Amino acid sequence: MRPPKTASWVRDIPSYKPGKAKEEIAKKYGIENPIKLASNENPLGPSPAALRAIDDYKSIVNLYPDTTSKELRTRAASFFKCKKEQIIAGNGSDEIIDLVCRAYIEPGNNVIIPECTFSYYSIASKACGASVTYAPMKDGLGIDIDSIVSGVNAQTKIVFLANPNNPTGLYLDFDSLSRLLELLPDQVLVLLDEAYGLFSRAGDFKSGLEFIGKDKRILVITTLSKSHGLAGLRVGFGIGDYSIIDSLNRIKPPFNVNILAQRAGIAALGDTLFLEKTLDTVWNGLDFLYSGLKSLGLEFLPSQTNFVLVKIGKNAKSVYNELLRQGIITRYMESYGLKEYIRISVGLPEENRTLINTMRRILV
Ligand SMILES: Cc1ncc(COP(=O)(O)O)c(C=O)c1O
Structure with a gap:
């Protein structure tokens, strides 16, 4: 057979x-x-506060978690200074990448990905049938805004941008990021991955969260895997316009963030x-x-x-x-x-x- x-x-x-x-x-x-x-x-x-929360809640893992992760999103909203309705929680930020591809890519679409970046963007996009245009890096491995923009055509749906970038560790300053957004057409969703945003010491680095509420094309994704020590539990967020969050919520698997991840995430976000x-x-x-x-x-x-x-x-x-x-x-x-x-x-x-x-x- x-x-x-x-x-x-x-x-x-x-x-x-x-x-x-x-x-x-x-x-x-x-x-x-x-x-x-x-x-x-x-x-x-892990954050010690998260460990205590896991201990406190381990006896209720027979129950399904809150499918909307409401308390976790409320805590995250105060941490990231936005509204809870502008946030979706995911089983790691990898899941948010997946949801974006599933919600936005249609047959014939392409996505733009810098040549040297996190490899899951390409896997998730191709899994939804998109063709991938890899934007060459600048000499010295920096993100090249012009090569991203020149790859865009009428079929382009998503531009992926890790800022700061993995595996280079380099970043786009806020003026360059703003210039990129000005140059991209309205049809393009910009997935701005700030998995490492909290680690930046550069004076001219600013989070793309500045654009939330102003630019409906941007989804910032972030994670508790690194800064908060919860990689094994899987807690990530997508933060963006209500319309993007609504689309992702329509297709997200029920109960996608497990009960211990939700409780540990809430505790970790408060563990300054x-x-x-x-x-x-x-x-x-x-x-x-x-x-x-x-x-x-x-x-x-x-x-x-x-x-x-x-x-x-x-x-x-x-x-x-x-x-x-x-x-x-x-x-x-x-x-x-x-x-x-x-x-x-x-x-x-x-x-x-x-x-x-x-x-x-x-x-x-
Ligand atoms: C740039 C970038 N984005 C996303 C992720 C995925 O993080 P998570 O553990 O939240 O799925 C990683 C993990 O290494 C990463 O380097």
């Missing part, structure tokens, strides 16, 4: 490649406690101490990594995120593999077209120190 035929537009989609898990490396190389600096997770662990500690850890960690990488003679991109993209050179893959063997998991960037680069998430101070010392041993 032959298996049913997969939709033709799905057959050639390469699946998402996550960072390697600690358990896999522990088993393969016999290392007790590998250091994972591969998936931009929060090195401090944890957020402050996280930003401190990330910013000090980045500064430490910069000076360590400089002392090794390595080039890297200045980052507005919780990771740094490092140019290793022709031996990048072997350096990445050697780090794995020594129990440090980073991310080799070949699948992003960056064969000479690895991406390193900021860890705890002692993890960052171990990484730089290990790289020093490998590279000499």
